[in-house]
């Protein structure tokens with residue numbers, strides 16, 4: 001069993017003070033930094049939108065390619081990252097899932113590296129973490145979601161709980177970082 005840590009969208013715009021800052025979004029950073037040591041393969045995704053994306057009909061402008069808002073949270077240990085994915089780069093779709101990355105075909109990359117098991121963490125529970133975890137299961141990977149290393153938009157109260165239920169029902173294993 002070869003495992004990879006997949007860190008979804010730990011970017012300034014999803015952290016407090018960002019244009020789509022989520023409550024306690026920055027709290028995932030120390031948890032994730034600690035986890036990175038336990039993984040031989042660390043992969044990140046970044047929301048990386050053009051300014052004129054259809055995505056911004058639903059969301060405040062965030063994570064525009066090349067801007068400070070699209071950078072990783074400054075405390076994330078970025079030198080430990082083996083592969084950086086970019087997604088949402090097209091102006092026609094949302095690109096919530098890391099499996100929709102446009103700079104590399106993630107599923108193929110994982111298979112080529114004989115990864116069978118993926119641990120998903122990051123931002124946000126109810127959008128990109130959820131879509132990434134659901135796609136990971138669909139692609140046949142053993143998929144864990146690290147419940148103390150994620151944070152939600154919660155546009156509607158309870159969206160975080162509903163997202164976790166959906167991931168669990170699809171076959172994801174919910175774990176806490178201490179159990180890994």
Ligand code: VGL
Nearest residue numbers: 009047123124127128129
């Ligand atoms: C995300 C909303 C809009 C995410 C991205 O990373 O979860 N959420 N774009």
Ligand code: ZN
Nearest residue numbers: 047055063088
């Ligand atoms: Zn986005």
